[in-house]
Amino acid sequence: xxxxxxxxxxxxxxxxxxxxxxxxxxxxxxxxxxxxxxxxxxxxxxxxxxxxxxxxxxxxxxxxxxxxxxxxxxxxxxxxxxxxxxxxxxxxxxxxxxxxxxxxxxxxxxxxxxxxxxxxxxxxxxxxxxxxxxxxxxxxxxxxxxxxxxxxxxxxxxxxxxxxxxxxxxxxxxxxxxxxxxxxxxxxxxxxxxxxxxxxxxxxxxxxxxxxxxxxxxxxxxxxxxxxxxxxxxxxxxxxxxxxxxxxxxxxxxxxxxxxxxxxxxxxxxxxxxxxxxxxxxxxxxxxxxxxxxxxxxxxxxxxxxxxxxxxxxxxxxxxxxxxxxxxxxxxxxxxxxxxxxxxxxxxxxxxxxxxxxxxxxxxxxxxxxxxxxxxxxxxxxxxxxxxxxxxxxxxxxxxxxxxxx
Amino acid sequence: xxxxxxxxxxxxxxxxxxxxxxxxxxxxxxxxxxxxxxxxxxxxxxxxxxxxxxxxxxxxxxxxxxxxxxxxxxxxxxxxxxxxxxxxxxxxxxxxxxxxxxxxxxxxxxxxxxxxxxxxxxxxxxxxxxxxxxxxxxxxxxxxxxxxxxxxxxxxxxxxxxxxxxxxxxxxxxxxxxxxxxxxxxxxxxxxxxxxxxxxxxxxxxxxxxxxxxxxxxxxxxxxxxxxxxxxxxxxxxxxxxxxxxxxxxxxxxxxxxxxxxxxxxxxxxxxxxxxxxxxxxxxxxxxxxxxxxxxxxxxxxxxxxxxxxxxxxxxxxxxxxxxxxxxxxxxxxxxxxxxxxxxxxxxxxxxxxxxxxxxxxxxxxxxxxxxxxxxxxxxxxxxxxxxxxxxxxxxxxxxxxxxxxxxxxxxxxxxxxxxxxxxxxxxxxxxxxxxxxxxxxxxxxxxxxxxxxxxxxxxxxxxxxxxxxxxxxxxxxxxxxxxxxxxxxxxxxxxxxxxxxxxxxxxxxxxxxxxxxxxxxxxxxxxxxxxxxxxxxxxx
Numbered sequence: 003x004x005x006x007x008x009x010x011x012x013x014x015x016x017x018x019x020x021x022x023x024x025x026x027x028x029x030x031x032x033x034x035x036x037x038x039x040x041x042x043x044x045x046x047x048x049x050x051x052x053x054x055x056x057x058x059x060x061x062x063x064x065x066x067x068x069x070x071x072x073x074x075x076x077x078x079x080x081x082x083x084x085x086x087x088x089x090x091x092x093x094x095x096x097x098x099x100x101x102x103x104x105x106x107x108x109x110x111x112x113x114x115x116x117x118x119x120x121x122x123x124x125x126x127x128x129x130x131x132x133x134x135x136x137x138x139x140x141x142x143x144x145x146x147x148x149x150x151x152x153x154x155x156x157x158x159x160x161x162x163x164x165x166x167x168x169x170x171x172x173x174x175x176x177x178x179x180x181x182x183x184x185x186x187x188x189x190x191x192x193x194x195x196x197x198x199x200x201x202x203x204x205x206x207x208x209x210x211x212x213x214x215x216x217x218x219x220x221x222x223x224x225x226x227x228x229x230x231x232x233x234x235x236x237x238x239x240x241x242x243x244x245x246x247x248x249x250x251x252x253x254x255x256x257x258x259x260x261x262x263x264x265x266x267x268x269x270x271x272x273x274x275x276x277x278x279x280x281x282x283x284x285x286x287x288x289x290x291x292x293x294x295x296x297x298x299x300x301x302x303x304x305x306x307x308x309x310x311x312x313x314x315x316x317x318x319x320x321x322x323x324x325x326x327x328x329x330x331x332x333x334x335x336x337x338x339x340x341x342x343x344x345x346x347x348x349x350x351x352x353x354x355x356x357x358x359x360x361x362x363x364x365x366x367x368x369x370x371x372x373x374x375x376x377x378x379x380x381x382x383x384x385x386x387x388x389x390x391x392x393x394x395x396x397x398x399x400x401x402x403x404x405x406x407x408x
Numbered sequence: 409x410x411x412x413x414x415x416x417x418x419x420x421x422x423x424x425x426x427x428x429x430x431x432x433x434x435x436x437x438x439x440x441x442x443x444x445x446x447x448x449x450x451x452x453x454x455x456x457x458x459x460x461x462x463x464x465x466x467x468x469x470x471x472x473x474x475x476x477x478x479x480x481x482x483x484x485x486x487x488x489x490x491x492x493x494x495x496x497x498x499x500x501x502x503x504x505x506x507x508x509x510x511x512x513x514x515x516x517x518x519x520x521x522x523x524x525x526x527x528x529x530x531x532x533x534x535x536x537x538x539x540x541x542x543x544x545x546x547x548x549x550x551x552x553x554x555x556x557x558x559x560x561x562x563x564x565x566x567x568x569x570x571x572x573x574x575x576x577x578x579x580x581x582x583x584x585x586x587x588x589x590x591x592x593x594x595x596x597x598x599x600x601x602x603x604x605x606x607x608x609x610x611x612x613x614x615x616x617x618x619x620x621x622x623x624x625x626x627x628x629x630x631x632x633x634x635x636x637x638x639x640x641x642x643x644x645x646x647x648x649x650x651x652x653x654x655x656x657x658x659x660x661x662x663x664x665x666x667x668x669x670x671x672x673x674x675x676x677x678x679x680x681x682x683x684x685x686x687x688x689x690x691x692x693x694x695x696x697x698x699x700x701x702x703x704x705x706x707x708x709x710x711x712x713x714x715x716x717x718x719x720x721x722x723x724x725x726x727x728x729x730x731x732x733x734x735x736x737x738x739x740x741x742x743x744x745x746x747x748x749x750x751x752x753x754x755x756x757x758x759x760x761x762x763x764x765x766x767x768x769x770x771x772x773x774x775x776x777x778x779x780x781x782x783x784x785x786x787x788x789x790x791x792x793x794x795x796x797x798x799x800x801x802x803x804x805x806x807x808x809x810x811x812x813x814x815x816x817x818x819x820x821x822x823x824x825x826x827x828x829x830x831x832x833x834x835x836x837x838x839x840x841x842x843x844x845x846x847x848x849x850x851x852x853x854x855x856x857x858x859x860x861x862x863x864x865x866x867x868x869x870x871x872x873x874x875x876x877x878x879x880x881x882x883x884x885x886x887x888x889x890x891x892x893x894x895x896x897x898x899x900x901x902x903x904x905x906x907x908x909x910x911x912x913x914x915x916x917x918x919x920x921x922x923x924x925x926x927x928x929x930x931x932x933x934x935x936x937x938x939x940x941x942x943x944x945x946x947x948x949x
Contacts, residue, residue: 026859028773029747030766034759057764103752104759132752 030057033098036075037162039109039147040123043081048123050088051079051109051148052100053162060159073215074159077152085126102132107162108139108184109203111147112233112240119238120198121191128188135185138166141240143202143230145209153205153212153225165227169201172229177262178249179229194370195355197235199252202243204230236349236374244343251340254333255299255352257284264305264336266328269312276309277329277391286354290362294380295369297354299337301387303329310400317398322391329389337385345379354378439534445476445551451534452480467499475514476551485544487563494524495546495559514550518557527560539617562590569595572674574841579716581677585696589619592676592691592698596623599680604628610641612655616648619693620655623679628686630920633883637688637701652692652699659701661881666846669882671703678712686919702882702918704889706902708840709733714905723904730903732834736847739831740777741854741866743824747773749862761823768818774859776820780828781852783810788832885917907931 034055041049053075060074078095082088092100108127110120127133142150151161158164172179179201190198205227211217212225232249234242244252253259259282265273282303289296307316307325315321344351355373359366369377442448449464456462461483468474477499481491502522519528531537531547532555541547544562569591572584585592593607604626611617622637640659649655656670657663673679674696679689682700690699709729714722746753747762754762769776787806794802814820831851838844850873857865880887890898898915900906909930913923 026748026772026862027751028766029751029754029759029763030769032751032763034756034763036756055760055763057760058767060760060764101751104756106756134752 027099027101031098032101033096035100035102035105036160037107037109037151037165038102038105039111039142039151040085040114041111041147042114042118047081047083048085048088049079049081049148050085050092051077051151052092052096053077053151053160054096055104055160071215073154075151075154075161077148079148085123089126102130103134105133105162106137106166108133108137109142109147109150110139110200111142112144114147115141115200115233115235115240117239120187120200120235120240121238124184124188124191127184133184135188136183138169139182139184139187139200140165140169140203141200141233143204143233143243145205149205149209149212150203150227153209153227154215154218155227156218156223159218161227165203168227168229173253173258174260175262176250177253177259178246179232180253180256180258191238193353193356195350195357195359195366195373196353197237197349197351197374199235199256199351200233201229202231202233204228234344234347234349234351236347241349242343242347244340247336248340248343251336252344252351254282254284254301254337255286255340257282257286259284263308264329264332266325266332268314271312274310274312275307275314275325277305277325277389278308279303279305280392281305286352286357288354288357288361290358290365294377294382295354295358295362295365296382296384297357299341299383299385301333301337301385301389303333303387303389304392305390307391307394310402313400313402313406315399315403316394326389326391329391330387333387333389334385337387338383341383341385345381345383348375348379350374350378354381354383441532441534441537441549441554441556443552443554445478445549448549448556449478449480455534455538465496467496469499469514477514478549479546480541480549481546481561482541482544484564485542486546486561490525490561490563491546495548495561498522498524512553515553515555515557518548518550523557523559525559525561529558529560531556531558539611542617543619566591575673575675575678575711575839577675577711577713580713581675583676584674585676585698587694587696589621589691589693592696593621593623595676596679596683596689599676600625600683605683608638612641612644612646613649614645614647616650618649619691620649621691623683623689623691625683625686627922628684628914628919629688630686630918633702633885633918634688636883637690641690649692649694651695652690652697655690655692656699661883665876665880666849667705667877667880667887668708668840668842668846669703669880669887671700671707671840672697672842673700674698675712681712681715684925685915702885704882704885705877705880705887706891708843709838709903711839715908719905719907726903726905729837729839732837733843733847736831736835736838736844737851738854738866738870739834740781740827740851741858743827744773744777744855745858745862745866748859753863762821765821765823769821770819772859773824774855776824777828777855780810780820780824781831781855784828784832785848889917890915 033052034057035052036055037053039051039053041051043049054077056072056074056076059072078092080088080091080095082091089100110123114120114123127137128135140150150165153161155161155164158167166181169179169181173181180199182198182200187198187200190196205212205225207223207225209225212223217223217225231243231245232252233240234244234252250259250262254262259279262279264277264279266275266277268274282301282305284302285300287298287300289298310316341352350373355366355370355378358369442451452462452464463479463481463483465479467477467479469477479491479496479499499518499522515530519530527545529540531540537547537556537558540558544564546559546561548557548559550557566588567586569583569586571582575584583595585595597605602625605623606626607621607623609619609621612620620641622634622641624634637659641655644655644658646654646658652672656668656672660669662669671682673682679698679700683689687700687702690701692699709726714726717725747766751759766773771779787802787810791799791802811825815822815825835844835848838847854866854869857869859865861868878886878888878892886893889895891902895916897913901911909926909932911925912928914925916923
């Protein structure tokens, strides 16, 4: 090796040291954010609330020590005229570099969503390279968004994780909520013929009590975070909240139901038979032959009978067929009610417009300017439901039948 | 930079020449053996400085007149039983020598009638005589004749054949090479019984005159490579060869690399397998490690045992070894890059755990990793060099001080200890120590790059590493063969292994004329179970 090449190597090597530590940051010098929220105060300024993870109070193990003694998260609230300004103002309160990459939850207050519309604040989140587009978005219902982050939770020590976990499981088992990510919201906001829906979350109990460590030391928490309805948007602004069955109907039409329950009345007994949907497929199609398009919703549901409170002969195929008919009616009614209310709200959260666009792009051009207010609300929506009872759990006939025979 | 080294080398050469001249001056008369017995013994005493391990034993033969002879050998190098029973006793008691004989007849008589030892040779040259003497043969001088006899009596205490301690195998031959080149060559001959197994011998080292043999299968090995090996061995001009490592360093293609381009093994089955692929083995006396050339990068991840186990199992193990190599190469670097640059790559819960553990650690992750790696290297080195009797101290000190106290004191984080331990275990699991040791060095380069540029820097170093490996050659064969240049049939015998019946050809780049390894249709083709039972029934009836 010649003298020249050696010196070349040395120069290259020293360059790497000169630039050293560029953007380097140790993990323990970061303030790991688990959730952020945006509120508005009386002066019209944005209030950004940041939920920081206290690593030593979360992790177990030898060094954890303090875990359980002090809260797993610390919350700071900062104000600013813009979201970014609020973000920078946070540095006056926090000793570490704010790190967004692990934040999985973004909460917007009802106020911001109703008055300004979420599109006013979303850009700051989408533009930031650190914020994940897969972070979940929720709307704080009947409470300030910041307060939602301040309440401590048991089991999942980090409240953001508790919120995300709750959303995931209510979507899977109850079908009344929806996990919506940042990119989903932006996608539906920008797409023609579809409006966003976002899950709501609220605090049950006293907010001040929820901030205290005492709250999670009890077997029954005084203050808990709960899913609370589905926020319906129109042109980026929150206009309505759907609860329970209404919310279920929305999620059903969006084909996001994974598992849910349908109750039937029988022999004068309310909710005597409970049907558990375990598989379903919902297809929306548009017929654009006439001036006013017709939307057809095809539902095919499969499930089990999981609860019987009356004597019914489940061994009889005729009875099963009867039940299936009743189920179809019940589901049909649920979906029709949902569509009707949404048509009154004049916001196409189901994406019927997209369907029209897909089947007849030419016609859509004429309809799209006045879609929500005129056409959507007057659409003919036909709901077709096929329901199948596949199994009946570990039993066929309930002991009710045996008691009756005696 | 290296100019002063060259100057030193020149000086060394001139020193050697100066040393040589006085020896030649003592040999002033001639290089031939004298007729006078006393004169000959005088020369020996003078040349060897009267060394005390030389045994000079006069034996008189015949009756009238007695023929004076002298036996000379070196204590410890000869087999005592051979010298006593078959040489000295035979000469004293042999009836033919009791008669009256002339000095001239004695030589032939000793060769033909007396000495009951296989190898016997007439010598007339002092240089040759000393070579024979030093290699453990016995010399017989006869008064009045200018010829000496060399009787093959090599022997003495040697380590017996034992199980390999460096290349342990579960299945397969347990024997390993010893320090004796003759034994080693014989061990390979016992495996490959073809006359085409050719051996060439030479002596290398001005002072040590070490026996070096190259072994190859004529027809399978490539002639150009054999010629290249011969050429490189002949070029060696060094005072001593103490281990095959000396030869390795003097004949390797590229010296500016941490990666070995010559393979070594101490297992005869390993050598035999390589010979069958057309490679050349270089045996060096005094070491159980036999060199094998040419060596490819992928060879260092294979063990002879891979071919003894069935292909699916071997393939799984080879995949594991590849993963192991990467862990030992980039383990700590990944940790550094992930915790100081790309924290978003760590799952949130793990990030919290690491952040918690690092909370009290006063150093950046890189320094922490460096401390732990260096500590571990110290422990490992101490473990090797320490006398075995106090070896257990190391594990106690290592486990207690590093494992417990350092973590409790908060100097290093437990995750770091896990990473370093994983890396250490991975580097022990690499089949070849030569590659494991170079991975150890390259690991530090990766750590530096990860500490400056994160994963981006690691990718850069990785690219440089691949380019470097691809530029290497071993005796003309590209080092990364069969991956680069890509040879499809052979690439299937790299990180996975084909079934044994799938190997039809020998490696293209290595083997010579004879390329066919096995016949067609070697796949086992047993009769279908149904036909087997049917025929058995028919016979029974």
